[in-house]
Amino acid sequence: MQRRSFLKNAMVLGSSAFIGSHAQAWPDSHLRISAPGKKIGIIGLDTSHSEAFAKVLNTATAEAPYNGYRVTAAYPYGSKKIAGSYNRIPGYIEKVKGYGVAICADIDELLKQVDCVLLETNDGHLHPEQAAIVFQSRKRVFIDKPLGANLKEVEQVYEAAAKYGSSFFSSSSLRYTSAIKKLKEDAAFGKVVGAFTFSPCTLEPTHEDLYWYGIHGVEMLFAVMGSGCKMVQASHATDVDVATGIWEDGRTGTFRGTRSGIYAFGGEVFGEKRNMVLSDYEGYEGLLNEIVRYFETGNVPVPVQETKEIYAFMSAYQKSKQHRGKPVELHRF
Template structure:
């Protein structure tokens, strides 16, 4: 019998171990590592997982190590790292000097770096080691890097998904799965703070874009963006003619919410239950190896956000998503090939060429 490739074998053994650890009452907990301590999500997730009274849907996992480095050119990152590092230390979490050190000490990973730009390079050592990883929003700071991450996950057969916690706005999943009949359209809104290092919607507006796609599903064809001093209005037209609208609130009333227009009723959604619903889905992935959000949906969400910037430059003209995604796939192949060793890079490039 031929031997399995070492990386595939490592991934398989990791998933088998996770299943055993997560469901054994007297077993040692599955070791969780965190990359990036410049967001409140890091201590919040650690608190959920390290709670000795954690409910069964999140029990059996413990954050044991963290790599704290943030982004030196983003003030909010620089200022948060020391505080959150101390909080994690007080919880008994080991602070390690590098991502390889972290990967050696854990079974699964939370990639929490607030800045999406380094996510691809930070995720690669984790994916190559076969360690299942959740990547917090935004999955990356560009569509090309987003696709490259999912290509790497496929190459190394390692589960990965990304999501805003607002995907789990109470009632959004029921809308999508047809509880109220066909979804005819949806409006969502969230605060719209921005940072010049990222496409406008990727810094914070993604919190509103995520539930829009949760309810509408994939199939957005074009995007138009209209801007004024109080809010951005981004209108997506789906291939079947449905409209999905995101409002990024800059001034005045703040908060998160949505309205779903369905066959049976118009449904307002505004209850946000914090980070726990997202953590439940992360743990499910760690236990089963099955991702709750398909890669193609996350790719389309990032394409929607990039298209919004282009439409803004074009004074609200419609921008098609399909050409953006096609171009980004080619860029992703080159970017990933450059980061991987020659053998891995050649396989990624060949696979992308075959799909195109």
């Protein structure tokens, strides 16, 4: 079926299904009309994040900490080249329609209906173009990982934001685990002197190695170490990538990305007074709290320089790997 016909049919079916059945299938609390200024649009239904975010927000009780924000519209596309992503689009269309989400034919149509945006497209190659359209609207936007498929594309996202005078927020949910939150609030821990993190690190040939999934563990590393990394050295094997960074103050931080063994996230932080073990993935609620706070205030919760360094770190790893483990300095932009 051609994309235009498919989307037209999906929109017609979405409207009739919502009117005819979902009002009965879901409790009234799940079909509340969004408060003014709190309508969220999703770009990209090619990732599980889209369905998960819509579910959490649109089924939240009035007491939930999301201040009435709901996903009301979505544009499905989305990766066109990564089969594992675009094959999921039809299924996720049906799932988000079940939460009362309208399907739009293009991004411009979506922007007319919403107040803020979750850019969820799984394929980082599409982020510079899609983000630029949102930036022109001056609507606040959360851009899911990765910002691009390589550092050049990440720079393009920042350049577009600067051109249109817009801001954005981007982060992995692993930044907001209870252990990392506790670490930041516990003055008795003392200064972080080093850290080790790990996560799954599946590869996608169209993206730099750590961009596709290893970014989760790298985000954890920077969440506890902060910015200031100056150099990265790579160690690579078939089932593992190890990236060791040296910070300007002499501290070291290491990320281990795995493609075999147990599927888990975690690590350990080394402090002046004691150490702390980092917890595994705990869900999207912590991240969604920060997204809603950003939509409300416009204050980006992660320092811009820190997010930039995360991508510079991963690209420095790529270069070090290509040069058989030679240390590579981070590119500043």
